[in-house]
């Protein structure tokens with residue numbers, strides 16, 4: 570059955586390693602008939618959560634004029650949410666951390682978002698797999714709180730420059746995620 574998939578990318582590199590994996594996933598998912606809505610968070614204006622706790626009180630997720638308000642309704646409607654990013658300083662980039670922080674609005678607003686599927690696609694320069702724990706742990710804890718189920722995590726170490734991902738099986742692993750939806 571065709572599903573609605575929201576993809577949030579976190580890299581500012583439009584042809585970078587995590588975007589290459591993202592696009593491999595999207596192509597595979599579209600081939601299976603799924604509907605993709607992609608947000609490149611590094612190209613959007615999304616500020617950090619101000620913890621004003623007024624989420625949804627003015628008819629929109631975030632009370633401020635913020636591009637997260639374009640993402641929130643799509644996440645609410647989605648069957649699957651896919652997060653893709655590089656590691657920055659042993660954690661996730663600020664660009665995607667901001668919209669992830671603003672998922673708080675869906676909790677504060679008591680929106681009905683439990684039961685979704687999700688996935689993580691991430692990469693880093695260092696060869697040490699534990700570097701990817703900095704994105705894996707917040708992903709796992711956050712989706713447990715949201716009552717979402719992970720269909721898989723593609724974690725690729727050892728890629729630095731644009732194109733390095735082609736020396737790994739990262740894009741094949743990302744494409745294979747589409748088989749689990």
Ligand SMILES: Cc1cc2nc3c(=O)[nH]c(=O)nc-3n(C[C@H](O)[C@H](O)[C@H](O)COP(=O)(O)O)c2cc1C
Nearest residue numbers: 580585586587655656657658659693694695728729
């Ligand atoms: C600001 C910044 C911080 C980074 N921090 C780390 C890090 O802590 N550990 C690491 O292994 N790689 C780090 N990297 C390297 C990236 O994770 C790596 O180049 C990755 O392949 C970039 O993915 P992208 O092409 O999708 O942007 C950092 C890169 C930048 C620009």
